[in-house]
Every structure is written in C-alpha cells, then in structure tokens.
Amino acid sequence: MALEDQPGVERESTRNANKAFAIFTAVMVLVMIFPIYGLANKVEPMILGMPFSLFWIVAWIGVEFVGLLCFIAYEFSGDR
Amino acid sequence: MEKWVVALLAMSAYLVFAFIVGVLAGRGRSFWSVSEYTVADRGLGLVLMWFLMGGTVFSAFAFLGGPGWAYSKGAASFYILAYTCLGLLPWYLIGPKVARIGARKNFYTMGEFLGDRYDSRVIQVLVGIISVLAFIQYLTLQIKGMAYVFNVLTEDAIPIWLGALISYGIVIVYVATSGVRGAAWSDVLQGILMLLVAWVVGYTVVYSFHDGVADMFRGIEASRPGFLTVGAEGSGMSPMSYTTILLVSVIGFIMWPHLFTKSFTTTEKKIKQTVLVYPLFAIFLVPILFIGFAAVGVVDPAQLSGPDTILPHLVTHEMGASGLVYGLIGAGALAAAMSSADAITHGGSVSFGRDIIQPLKPDLSERTQIWIMRLSVIAIGTVAYYLSIFGAAGLVQLLVGAYGSIVQFAPAVYGALWWRRGTSAGVVAGLVSGIAVNYYFQLVQPATPLDINAGILGLMVNVVLFVVVSMVTSPAGSRAEEYVEA
Numbered sequence: 348m349a350l351e352d353q354p355g356v357e358r359e360s361t362r363n364a365n366k367a368f369a370i371f372t373a374v375m376v377l378v379m380i381f382p383i384y385g386l387a388n389k390v391e392p393m394i395l396g397m398p399f400s401l402f403w404i405v406a407w408i409g410v411e412f413v414g415l416l417c418f419i420a421y422e423f424s425g426d427r
Numbered sequence: 428m429e430k431w432v433v434a435l436l437a438m439s440a441y442l443v444f445a446f447i448v449g450v451l452a453g454r455g456r457s458f459w460s461v462s463e464y465t466v467a468d469r470g471l472g473l474v475l476m477w478f479l480m481g482g483t484v485f486s487a488f489a490f491l492g493g494p495g496w497a498y499s500k501g502a503a504s505f506y507i508l509a510y511t512c513l514g515l516l517p518w519y520l521i522g523p524k525v526a527r528i529g530a531r532k533n534f535y536t537m538g539e540f541l542g543d544r545y546d547s548r549v550i551q552v553l554v555g556i557i558s559v560l561a562f563i564q565y566l567t568l569q570i571k572g573m574a575y576v577f578n579v580l581t582e583d584a585i586p587i588w589l590g591a592l593i594s595y596g597i598v599i600v601y602v603a604t605s606g607v608r609g610a611a612w613s614d615v616l617q618g619i620l621m622l623l624v625a626w627v628v629g630y631t632v633v634y635s636f637h638d639g640v641a642d643m644f645r646g647i648e649a650s651r652p653g654f655l656t657v658g659a660e661g662s663g664m665s666p667m668s669y670t671t672i673l674l675v676s677v678i679g680f681i682m683w684p685h686l687f688t689k690s691f692t693t694t695e696k697k698i699k700q701t702v703l704v705y706p707l708f709a710i711f712l713v714p715i716l717f718i719g720f721a722a723v724g725v726v727d728p729a730q731l732s733g734p735d736t737i738l739p740h741l742v743t744h745e746m747g748a749s750g751l752v753y754g755l756i757g758a759g760a761l762a763a764a765m766s767s768a769d770a771i772t773h774g775g776s777v778s779f780g781r782d783i784i785q786p787l788k789p790d791l792s793e794r795t796q797i798w799i800m801r802l803s804v805i806a807i808g809t810v811a812y813y814l815s816i817f818g819a820a821g822l823v824q825l826l827v828g829a830y831g832s833i834v835q836f837a838p839a840v841y842g843a844l845w846w847r848r849g850t851s852a853g854v855v856a857g858l859v860s861g862i863a864v865n866y867y868f869q870l871v872q873p874a875t876p877l878d879i880n881a882g883i884l885g886l887m888v889n890v891v892l893f894v895v896v897s898m899v900t901s902p903a904g905s906r907a908e909e910y911v912e913a
Binding site for chain 1: 505640674
C-alpha cells in the first residue's frame with residue numbers, strides 16, 4: 348500500500364505545503380473579489396475577444412491550474 | 428422527419444445509454460454492502476472522481492441558468508466561473524484530513540463526522556435534516572430543468588410531467604441499484620457529452636449572430652455600457668453583492684454533504700488530483716456564458732417567460748437549427764441535470780439512512796440499512812418529483828431556506844479539524860442562529876444591510892456564537908486531539 352493510502356499518516360511534505368496552500372487559496376479568492384477585482388473591472392483592453400473583466404478571471408484560472416500542478420508535483424514527487 | 432421527432436430520438440438514445448451505463452456500473456459489486464453503496468468501498472479511481480465531482484457542478488443551473496445570468500445580468504455572471512474554479516480549493520486542505528478520519532472510524536456521512544467529533548447525536552440529526560431538505564430543493568431545480576428541456580425541444584409533444592418522470596425515473600433506478608458507483612459511471616458519459624455540447628453550441632450561437640467573440644462584446648459595450656463590468660450603472664449586481672455571493676459560494680461549496688462525503692470515497696492523492704481538474708471545468712463554462720451574451724440585443728426579454736429559458740428559445744426560435752442540433756442540446760442539458768440529480772439523490776438517501784434513521788434506531792442490521800437507503804432513494808425522488816411538478820408554496824419557502832443554509836456547516840467543520848476548544852453547545856448555537864439569520868434575510872426582509880449576502884450575515888453570527896458559546900461551555904469528550912492531529 349502506498350504511503351498516502353494509509354489512514355492516519357500525514358506526510359511531512361504535506362504539512363509543509365498546507366500553509367503555503369492556504370495562502371495560495373487566499374490569494375486566488377482575493378483577486379476574484381472586490382476591492383482587488385475592481386482593478387480589472389473594465390471593458391478595455393479587450394484580450395482574446397473578451398472584455399478585460401472576463402479575461403482577468405480566465406487568466407487567473409490559468410495561474411491556478413499551474414499553481415496546483417506545482418503543489419501536487421512537490422508533494423508527490425517521491426511517488427512512482 | 429419533423430425536428431421534434433429527431434430531437435426526441437436523440438434524447439431517447441442518450442437516456443437509454445445513460446440507463447445502461449448506470450445500472451451496469453453496480454454489477455459484480457456487493458449489493459448488500461453499506462460501504463459499497465455509500466462510498467464505493469473507499470476506492471474510486473481518478474477519472475471517476477473527476478467526472479463525479481465535475482458532473483455535480485455542471486447542473487441544470489450551468490446549462491440553463493448560466494446563459495440566463497449572462498443574458499440578464501451581464502458581468503455578474505462571471506461569478507459562476509470564479510466560484511467553479513475556487514469552490515474546490517478548500518477541499519485540498521480538508522479532504523485528506525476528513526478521508527483519514529473517515530477511514531479510521533468508518534464514516535459515510537457529514538453527520539457522522541460532526542456528531543462524533545462533538546459527541547452529539549443532536550448535531551448528527553440536525554445535519555441530516557438540513558441536508559435532506561436542501562437536497563430536495565436542489566433536486567426540484569434539476570427536475571424542472573429536465574422537464575422543461577424535454578418539453579420545449581419536442582415542441583410540446585412530451586408534457587412536463589412525463590419528461591420529468593422519464594428522465595428522473597432513470598436516475599432513481601440506477602442510483603437505487605448501483606449506489607455511488609452508478610452515479611459516477613453515468614457522470615463520465617454525461618460529463619463528456621455536456622462538455623462537447625457546451626463548446627459546439629457556445630460557438631455556433633456566437634457565430635450565428637455575430638462576427639466572432641470580440642465583435643459580440645464590442646456590440647454589447649456599445650449598446651449597453653456598464654453591462655460588461657460589475658457594479659457600474661447598467662450592471663446586474665453591486666460590488667458588495669458580487670463579492671459576498673462569491674464568498675458564500677466558495678465557503679459553502681464543499682459543505683454540500685454530497686460533495687463533502689466524497690472525501691470518504693477515495694485517497695488523499697486522488698482528492699488533490701481531483702482539485703487540479705476544477706480550473707479546467709471552469710474554463711469549459713466560458714462558452715456557456717457566451718450563449719447568453721450572444722442573445723443580448725437579439726432576443727427581446729419580453730419574448731421570454733424567464734431569463735433561464737434563453738438557450739432553448741435561441742435554438743427553437745432564432746437559429747433555424749436542425750433537428751439534430753435540437754437533440755444534441757436536449758441530450759446535453761439532460762446530461763447536466765441528471766449528473767447532478769444522481770449525486771444528490773444518492774447523497775440524500777445516505778444522509779437519511781445514516782444521519783436520521785440510524786441515530787434513532789442504532790441496532791439495525793446492515794441488510795436493513797441498505798434497504799432503508801435504497802428505498803429512500805425512491806421516497807426522496809417521489810417527494811422531489813411531486814414538488815417540482817405541482818409545487819406547494821409553503822414547503823418551497825422552507826426548502827429555499829434550507830438550500831441557503833448549507834454554508835452554515837462551515838464553522839463546525841473547520842472547527843472540528845483545526846480548533847480543539849469547540850463544543851457541541853457552541854456548534855448548535857452557531858448553526859441554529861446562522862440558519863435563523865439566513866432565513867430571516869432571505870425570506871422575510873426584502874433587502875439586506877449594505878447588500879451583503881444573507882448567507883454571509885448568517886455566517887458572521889454563526890462564527891461569533893460558535894466561538895463564544897464554546898468558550899463558556901466545557902468540551903464533553905476528548906476527541907478534539909484526534910481530529911486536529913489527523
């Protein structure tokens with residue numbers, strides 16, 4: 348049985364990562380809500396055909412995906 | 428052949444296929460095991476987890492409500508993208524902890540989890556009752572969606588009551604026979620179908636009325652200034668209202684018991700890999716919003732019975748679409764509604780059996796428990812079907828309130844995992860007051876102070892009372908350590 352499948356065992360890498368992940372979550376939420384979203388809450392410049400208010404969200408979703416990839420790669424790097 | 432006949436055939440083909448997949452999913456598994464029925468013996472694979480969780484987000488709301496919001500409220504609809512990509516992030520932190528505790532203590536529900544941590548049967552039953560009421564409300568929305576789609580795309584040939592009966596009847600059968608595995612496998616089929624449909628239909632609609640996406644948005648900006656930003660003149664929502672509805676959705680997302688209990692169906696690594704896919708699901712919602720934006724200035728709101736009918740209206744009245752397109756959209760929308768309805772019906776049956784019946788009659792055999800859960804699929808299904816077709820004003824209000832109350836579980840859950848000092852009295856005080864505040868502002872008051880979402884107001888009162896009452900009462904058991912350290 349792989350380590351992460353064992354009940355009651357928390358990896359050390361997970362403990363380290365959890366704080367960083369909480370901060371990551373907070374940042375992701377903050378850029379989506381006011382007041383920070385207010386910076387992006389405009390139509391121009393239009394990018395990829397989308398108003399900036401929409402592009403901002405799509406771009407941050409991209410950042411989120413890459414961030415999640417990094418977290419998972421870090422935590423499970425020792426696994427086969 | 429008439430368009431509606433082609434549409435009916437396409438939708439029927441989809442329904443037959445979904446039925447077969449759902450029923451076959453449970454074959455070769457133990458029919459009499461509570462663990463198999465509720466959490467698939469804690470062994471769901473990664474692809475199944477992706478679609479099970481993803482299918483739940485893509486509900487009837489995404490397909491009908493999403494375009495409706497974009498059409499009627501403009502930029503406020505971006506909140507749907509934001510909450511889809513954010514909603515599962517907290518699960519990355521709480522899911523693995525909940526999974527470890529659940530595997531050790533053999534939990535299947537949120538009620539068991541909270542009831543054990545705070546050593547209180549009252550909490551368990553309370554969570555069970557609120558969950559079941561909220562589930563029924565959620566289900567009635569899906570059933571109405573299915574029935575409506577069936578009715579419009581077959582040009583009234585299939586009446587509302589029959590469309591709902593056929594499509595939801597299939598869900599009931601495969602959930603009752605195959606449990607969570609039936610829901611998961613049919614969600615794979617439904618997920619692939621609706622993602623395809625979303626993109627094909629999204630772009631077809633945009634290009635049939637405009638010269639591309641940029642042209643569409645420029646046209647909207649010229650004719651409706653402010654519509655594409657939040658909170659300006661001409662926008663559908665104030666910044667405060669947008670911010671707090673997003674917060675309440677993100678905090679409340681994983682508190683939905685049918686999602687929370689998916690922590691018990693798999694392992695830590697798969698939970699984290701499931702979270703990874705959610706941003707991609709959010710991207711898939713973008714063309715669904717385009718459908719609504721494409722209709723701005725094309726369809727006069729007075730022609731619609733409500734903004735949620737914009738997609739079927741476009742297809743049947745404006746596009747001159749072929750019967751096959753009717754069928755494709757019909758199947759996609761049915762898939763969206765059904766993939767949410769199956770997970771919720773399943774969750775409701777588990778909550779009812781484990782959190783309401785079991786605490787009142789603890790000495791039931793496993794075989795009896797299984798029967799209770801499988802029969803409650805039918806019971807919950809019947810109630811939801813009846814309410815969505817015939818309604819009942821008083822009850823509907825109760826259910827709407829329960830739906831909005833789910834987020835009030837959050838302080839108890841986070842407290843269980845990170846705060847040793849929380850007590851059962853604190854949880855009950857917080858939960859009951861939070862729900863009361865939410866009901867008051869959602870149903871009694873016409874508006875909330877500063878335009879703050881009613882759920883957030885409830886949450887503020889909830890957290891304060893949870894902490895204060897916990898501090899002045901003494902903790903009963905000594906389980907806090909075990910939960911915090913898990």
